Amino acid sequence: MRTHHCNELRSSDIGSTVTLIGWVQSARDHGGVIFTDLRDREGLTQCVFHPEENAEAAKLSHTLRQEDVIQVVGLVAARLKTDDVDTTNSDIATGEIEIVVKELKIVNKAEVLPFQLDKEVHEDLRMKYRYLDMRRPKMARNMKLRHRITKTTRDVLDEDGFLEIETPILSKSTPEGARDFLVPSRMHPGSFYALPQAPQQYKQLLMVGGIEKYFQIARCFRDEDLRADRQPEFTQIDIEASFVNQDDIIGLIEKLMGRIFKESINADIPASFERITYQDAMNRFxxxxxxxxxxxxxTELDAVFSTTKFKVFSSILKSGGCIKAINAKGFAGISSGQVDKLTKLAIEAGAKGLAYIQARGETPDTWRSPITKLFTEQELADLKEAMNIEAGDLILFGAGDWETVCDVLGRVRLKVAEYQKILEDNTDLNFLWVTEFPLLAYDAEDDKWNAVHHPFTRPVPEDEEKLRKGELEGLRAQAYDVVLNGYELGGGSIRIHEADLQEAMFDALGVTPEEKVEMFGHILDAFKYGAPPHGGVALGLDRVSMLVAGEESIREVIAFPKNNKGSDIMSDSPAEVDFKQLRELRIQTVAKKPQAQPDSAK
Structure with missing residues (x-):
């Protein structure tokens, strides 16, 4: 139906007769001569309808409107360009030529659009008419980028000897973090499959099966609250390998990221990334x-206030807490409204408030703060030195238990950078690895230990014996996350491959002998038959694509995403199903209570 796509013709094609087909981007009447921008997935070509070339086609062109599908046959001609008039368009690749139309066929007429494709509209409207939204050049570009990322991933892993293997979508519900999506079984009344949160156990069983190198562009499902970079169904680049250590996995991912960014957006990134431990990342950022x-x-300030008479700080230090602060250089002019918002953010993160100092001059007597009067001259001098306080700086404090203080100041740090527009127009790609995550986290409310990653994560060699002995405080994991500009691209770990160490992990998590057999019996049995040392990683394909495309939401790189309430408003899902379907599944729903009527309606 066409000889070329709409971004293919150039000056070298002038004089050729061509056939194009696509959507009408725009139509303009210049004194009876109609100019039309014809668009397909690849780009635009200008078409011109002259009555003297084909009167019938020219007459028909007057009826064209946006998004009509048309086919044209015509001659490639140079756009007019003289000293007085220049009709070329340097903004598009086909801007030096146009098609003088000889034949026009209207393939399909379009109704009036619910929104203009070249205008910004509410996201819900875009989601409802996603098939129209995807016609926009930006969305077409994003879909191409995602394809390129996926293809590059397959190429790199294939070159390295990995096999692409599918794992089951209908699986078994196991406690691995988020809430499972459940699927009732008609053939097994009262029993349910679970949609996989990740192919974790299957890929480890593939290692036991001798596959050695596996990958999958895997669909995963988690029934959890949503945000800009989270969806109930998502895609990850899932990788597992045998006879590897942490450095092997990290080197593979650095190679993969380098190829992805080079082949998708022609960006060069470092061959290896900086590595910092979890403890260091939290302490510093x-x-x-x-x-x-x-x-x-x-910056840690425990030493500065070790003998302070300021009761808030002294009581926190005596209880084993810590005091930290950040210096927002040059932001002493923060507004009271911004201070209020930062304080609210800190309280939401678990703080009781947010102390601050506005250094309006070099010396402490010029500082503005509700707390400086409670410090001694020596404490103020030590604080000035420790924080490198200069005129114009803003000091923001966090005091309490270590984890809360780090989290509070980490969030405040990002918000202050946003206020100061530090990252506006920043195109840096700062990759790094965060390693040695905690293996376990204690839940005081439930009085139990939980796995920070998942229950198959291996402790660092120095902590293996502690796990076997049940000494659970402070255990570190052979776990690693790859991070780009404040986003976690993915993470993984070296796995437990011995049955006894895996049992010790389950014991630490409070899994009973009966639960071990019921939920994990198959993998524990597999480990008894010569399981190889293995490890892996999973990268969020949606998130990688989002960052490559320069978007702020993964919905911009997913063809048909759910909205922030987990709904597909285009197809109206989730939706109720017919009673007969429920009856076959032996499921009965709770009837919705009728809405109470106002007195006036009774």
Missing amino acids: GSDKPDTRFGYEL
């Missing part, structure tokens, strides 16, 4: 996925 494109690092 207040985050396990720190954005290192700017400073404002957290």
Whole structure:
């Protein structure tokens, strides 16, 4: 139906007769001569309808409107360009030529659009008419980028000897973090499959099966609250390999990221990334996925206030807590409204408030703060030195237990950078690895230990014997996350491959002998038959695509995403199903209560 796509013709094609087909981007009447921009997935070509070339086609062109599908046959001609008039368009690749139309066929007429494709509209409207939204050049570009990323991933892993293997979508519900999506079984009344949160156990069983190198562009499902970079169904680049250590996995991912960014957007990134431990990341940046494109690092002030008479600080230090602060250089002019918002953010993160100092001059007597009067001259001098306080700086404090202080100041740090527009127009790509995450986290409310990653994560060699002995405090994992500009691209770990160490892990998590057999019996049995040392990683394909495309939401790189309530408003899903379907599944729903009527309606 066409000889060329709409971004293919150039000056070298002038004089050729061609056939194009696509959508009408726009139609303009210049004194009876109609100019039309014809668009397909690849781009635009200008078409011109002259009555003297084909009167019938020219007459028909007057009826064209946006998004009509048309086919044209015509001659490639140079656009007019003289000293007085220049009709070329340097903004598009086909801007030096146009098609003088000889034949026009209207393939399909379009109704009036619910929104203009070249205008910004509410996201819900875009989601409802996603098939129209995807016609926009930006969305077409994003879909191409995602394809390129996926293809590059397959190429790199194939070159390295990995096999692409599918794992089951209908699986078994196991406690691995988020809430499972459940699927009732008609053939097994009262029993349910679970949609996989990740192919974790299957890929480990593939290693036991001798596959050695596996990958999958895997669909995963989690029934959890949504945000800009989270969806109930998502895609990850899932990788597992045998006879590897942490450095092997890290080297593979650095190679993969280098190829992805080079082949998708022609960006060169470092061959190897900086590595910092979880403890260091939290101490310096207040985050396990720190954005290192700017400073404002957290500074510990326990020594400065070790003998303070300020009761709030002294009581926190006596109880084993800590005091930290960040110096937002040059932001002493922060508004009271911004201070209020930062304070609210800190309280939401678990703080009781947010102390601050506005250094309006070099010396403490010129500082503005509700707390400086409670410090001694020596404490103020030590604080000035420790924080490198200069005129114009803003000091923001966090005091309490270590984890809360780090989290609070980590969030405040990002918000201050946003206020100061530090990252506006920043195109840096700051990759890093965060390693040695905690293996376990204690839940005081439930009085139990939980796996920070998942129950198959291996402790560092120095902590293996502690796990076997049940000494659970402070255990570190052979776990690693790859981070880009404050986003976690993915993470993984070296796995437990011995049955006895895996049993010790389940014991630490409070899994009973009966639960071990019921939920994990198959993998524990597999480990008894010569399981190889193995490890892996999973990268969020949606998130990688989002960052490559320069978007702020993964919905911009997913063809048919759910909205922030988990709904597909285009197809109206989720939706109720017919009673007969429920009856076959032996399921009965709770009837909705009728809405109470106002007195006037009774």
